[in-house]
Amino acid sequence: MKKYSDLEYLKLSKGQKLLYKITSFFCAIPQKIAGLFVALWNLILKGYNIVKNEAVDIWTTFVQGDWKTKVSFLVMGFGNIARGQILRGLLFLLFEVVFIGYMILAGGYWLSMLPSLGKVGPTEEYDFVLDAYYTVYNDNSFKILLYGVLTIFFIIGFVYTWRVNVRQNKLAEKILKSGKKLKSGKDDLRSMVDDKFHATLLSLPLTGILIFTVMPIVFMILVAFTNYDGAHDGYYSNLFTWVGWDNFNTMLNWNVAKGGGSVQSYAATFGEVLSWTLMWAFFATFTNYFLGMFVAMAINKKGIKLKKLWRTVLVLTIAIPQFISLLYVSKMFAKNGIVNGFLMSMGWISEALPFWEDPTWARITVILINIWIGIPHLMLITTGILMNIPADLYESARIDGANPWQQYTKITLPYMLFVTGPYLLTSFTGNMNNFNVIYLLTGGAPTNPAASSAAGTVGYTDLLITWLFKITQGAESQYYLASVVGILVFVVVALISLVVYNVLPSIKNEEDFQ
Amino acid sequence: MSEKKLLEQNASPIQKRHMGLKATRALSNTAIYALLVAISVIWLIPFACILLQSFRVESTWQVGYVIPQQWGFDNYVNLFKTDFPRWYTNTFTAALVTAVLQTIIVLCMSYTLSRFRFKLRKPLMRFMLILGMFPGMLTMIILYRVLKDLGLTQANAVPGLILVYIASSGMGYYVSKGFFDTIPKSLDEAARVDGATRFQVLKKIILPLSKPIVIYTILTAFMGPWGDYVFAQYISFGTSSGMNVAVGLYRWLNKDQIAASYTMFCAGGVLVAIPVTVLFMCLQKYYVEGVTGGAVKG
Numbered sequence: 001m002k003k004y005s006d007l008e009y010l011k012l013s014k015g016q017k018l019l020y021k022i023t024s025f026f027c028a029i030p031q032k033i034a035g036l037f038v039a040l041w042n043l044i045l046k047g048y049n050i051v052k053n054e055a056v057d058i059w060t061t062f063v064q065g066d067w068k069t070k071v072s073f074l075v076m077g078f079g080n081i082a083r084g085q086i087l088r089g090l091l092f093l094l095f096e097v098v099f100i101g102y103m104i105l106a107g108g109y110w111l112s113m114l115p116s117l118g119k120v121g122p123t124e125e126y127d128f129v130l131d132a133y134y135t136v137y138n139d140n141s142f143k144i145l146l147y148g149v150l151t152i153f154f155i156i157g158f159v160y161t162w163r164v165n166v167r168q169n170k171l172a173e174k175i176l177k178s179g180k181k182l183k184s185g186k187d188d189l190r191s192m193v194d195d196k197f198h199a200t201l202l203s204l205p206l207t208g209i210l211i212f213t214v215m216p217i218v219f220m221i222l223v224a225f226t227n228y229d230g231a232h233d234g235y236y237s238n239l240f241t242w243v244g245w246d247n248f249n250t251m252l253n254w255n256v257a258k259g260g261g262s263v264q265s266y267a268a269t270f271g272e273v274l275s276w277t278l279m280w281a282f283f284a285t286f287t288n289y290f291l292g293m294f295v296a297m298a299i300n301k302k303g304i305k306l307k308k309l310w311r312t313v314l315v316l317t318i319a320i321p322q323f324i325s326l327l328y329v330s331k332m333f334a335k336n337g338i339v340n341g342f343l344m345s346m347g348w349i350s351e352a353l354p355f356w357e358d359p360t361w362a363r364i365t366v367i368l369i370n371i372w373i374g375i376p377h378l379m380l381i382t383t384g385i386l387m388n389i390p391a392d393l394y395e396s397a398r399i400d401g402a403n404p405w406q407q408y409t410k411i412t413l414p415y416m417l418f419v420t421g422p423y424l425l426t427s428f429t430g431n432m433n434n435f436n437v438i439y440l441l442t443g444g445a446p447t448n449p450a451a452s453s454a455a456g457t458v459g460y461t462d463l464l465i466t467w468l469f470k471i472t473q474g475a476e477s478q479y480y481l482a483s484v485v486g487i488l489v490f491v492v493v494a495l496i497s498l499v500v501y502n503v504l505p506s507i508k509n510e511e512d513f514q
Numbered sequence: 515m516s517e518k519k520l521l522e523q524n525a526s527p528i529q530k531r532h533m534g535l536k537a538t539r540a541l542s543n544t545a546i547y548a549l550l551v552a553i554s555v556i557w558l559i560p561f562a563c564i565l566l567q568s569f570r571v572e573s574t575w576q577v578g579y580v581i582p583q584q585w586g587f588d589n590y591v592n593l594f595k596t597d598f599p600r601w602y603t604n605t606f607t608a609a610l611v612t613a614v615l616q617t618i619i620v621l622c623m624s625y626t627l628s629r630f631r632f633k634l635r636k637p638l639m640r641f642m643l644i645l646g647m648f649p650g651m652l653t654m655i656i657l658y659r660v661l662k663d664l665g666l667t668q669a670n671a672v673p674g675l676i677l678v679y680i681a682s683s684g685m686g687y688y689v690s691k692g693f694f695d696t697i698p699k700s701l702d703e704a705a706r707v708d709g710a711t712r713f714q715v716l717k718k719i720i721l722p723l724s725k726p727i728v729i730y731t732i733l734t735a736f737m738g739p740w741g742d743y744v745f746a747q748y749i750s751f752g753t754s755s756g757m758n759v760a761v762g763l764y765r766w767l768n769k770d771q772i773a774a775s776y777t778m779f780c781a782g783g784v785l786v787a788i789p790v791t792v793l794f795m796c797l798q799k800y801y802v803e804g805v806t807g808g809a810v811k812g
Contacts, residue, residue, distance in 0.1 A: 205684030212681030321741030341578020
């Protein structure tokens with residue numbers, strides 16, 4: 001493909017420019033993939049180097065260190081205590097004692113069970129006294145997986161702490177040699193609200209994120225490789241165990257329709273839901289964006305009075321909880337709802353319109369109602385930005401004889417896109433995961449009969465996220481499929497974000513041209 | 515020839531154009547007013563309907579008309595014979611506690627990421643960005659089991675819910691970080707030169723300047739649990755006494771319950787919407803500031 005210089009590029013017509021950009025984007029893909037592999041290789045090299053340097057550093061610390069340092073390799077914090085940093089040393093020592101105690105009492109067991117996720121399921125035992133059978137619960141796959149993951153986290157934490165302990169010994173030796181004094185416990189406490197204040201502030205939020213987000217996500221990623229579901233809950237019914245890539249194979253297989261007489265393969269269902277999710281995200285984002293901007297401009301226009309009133313009316317939809325407004329609006333559009341009732345009483349229609357019964361009607365209605373929900377947000381966001389556009393730009397445009405439409409396409413829109421580019425991306429991915437609007441409006445209905453027996457009930461308005469939710473509900477509760485869907489959602493979102501982030505700077509460059 | 519016509523004839527081209535502009539502006543303004551009135555009507559209709567239907571006495575199911583034939587407070591009275599008061603207190607407790615704790619966590623997080631430069635800052639932010647791409651709902655499956663083992667689900671759902679709401683709230687730091695970024699750093703530095711610790715800088719200088727973002731954070735932290743459905747649905751797990759209003763009212767619209775409780779749903783909706791709407795309208799100024807200031811910076 002021919003590469004144009006900047007000057008040649010500027011001479012091209014609009015269509016040619018667009019074509020050039022699109023072809024160059026696709027031509028760059030192999031290069032980008034190659035770049036990715038190079039980056040990956042570099043990352044591996046870098047990681048190897050880090051490990052090597054650390055190992056060398058630990059070794060030299062041991063060889064060159066005094067006896068206090070050498071003892072610290074085994075008894076953490078010994079060096080600190082021996083050199084007078086009692087507080088730090090005690091904390092290190094306490095951590096080591098807790099770690100060793102935990103590993104002996106529990107951690108070892110959980111780790112040893114992790115490869116099998118439990119051996120003995122619930123068994124029936126006979127009670128001679130009562131002359132009846134009763135169930136004995138044995139291994140608990142869920143707990144094994146959970147505590148296994150926690151134990152691994154703990155080990156990583158311990159190794160890191162041990163490394164810090166070694167490094168501190170080295171540092172302390174160096175400081176003492178140069179004749180300075182070490183920090184006392186009091187200094188440490190003071191630095192917690194001063195130069196280490198960030199660590200203090202972050203400790204609480206990060207612990208929360210680690211326990212309630214990172215750990216569950218790791219757990220759920222692992223669940224995608226097991227057969228954990230309602231019938232294999234790991235304790236009460238049956239144990240669950242590792243199944244490798246089976247679940248991904250099931251989900252992404254076009255040919256086999258697994259799971260008892262299903263009409264459609266999982267992959268076909270997944271593809272349908274995914275394409276509607278993308279379609280929905282596209283329309284939901286851009287209809288809201290442009291209409292919201294339009295409303296904001298209408299309210300901001302010179303000479304329009306009662307600006308505050310118009311805004312307040314719109315903002316009402318933000319204030320009222322969505323589950324009320326959306327549930328109510330969903331009922332308004334039902335067959336026997338107010339909208340149909342009104343249209344019929346006016347004599348405009350003779351039969352109720354199938355707002356929620358017909359797939360296409362339902363999809364369009366959902367997008368329209370989403371506009372009702374979304375415009376106020378966009379109106380608020382864009383109002384602020386619109387006011388920031390320098391007024392003299394418009395003035396000079398007007399003097400040059402530009403009509404309002406030209407002013408909009410040449411000044412307002414480029415400026416808005418420039419400023420709100422990242423916002424558009426987040427709102428796109430946010431819409432892909434917009435559980436509330438879909439679930440509260442339709443619950444995914446109308447049901448897709450072809451897909452219905454594959455992994456729960458799938459409807460025509462179901463997004464991946466609502467599908468995921470439905471999979472986890474009810475007696476079957478195929479958690480492993482839910483995790484697979486969740487991982488795939490992540491992959492899609494990450495891919496889109498990656499591509500858009502790479503394209504965004506090019507939008508900015510274009511801005512520089514104009 | 516009248517004087518006016520004469521004037522028009524003699525007017526310079528610029529003057530003529532000015533008159534034309536005035537006419538078009540008046541016309542377009544009228545069109546915009548019409549549009550704004552139409553929008554306002556569309557936006558208000560659902561809320562007007564829900565309010566009107568909550569006073570309908572003659573029937574409890576869905577009907578095709580809006581204005582009740584018989585007015586009364588029956589639906590509101592009936593609400594208090596159900597579990598609704600319990601749901602209401604559940605929601606209120608959860609929202610209130612969450613608002614306080616979440617605000618503290620979010621402010622800690624965003625202040626740190628905005629003000630301090632430490633080695634792990636960039637990797638941390640990137641990591642949280644990636645973490646945010648996982649559907650949050652996925653974590654509920656495991657959290658439900660864990661909370662169940664701790665006895666914090668079903669009837670005891672409220673503490674469990676609060677824990678879930680606040681635990682990961684540190685990830686929502688974007689908006690307030692954007693705000694802190696706008697406070698000049700020279701203020702901090704001046705105080706530091708005078709010997710203030712980082713903590714004193716936060717307490718004496720930054721916090722007094724951050725009133726808008728604090729209020730914004732409290733408001734959003736309060737409104738989140740107030741309208742939450744997914745997490746509450748998981749954790750209450752079908753136990754009525756552990757539900758919040760969203761889950762409870764959602765159930766009233768089930769196929770088998772809607773005929774008996776549709777108007778009660780409307781009444782409940784009105785009661786749920788009023789406090790949060792009043793709160794929102796009072797603090798609207800701060801909300802707008804937060805949204806316009808923080809959302810764009812991402």
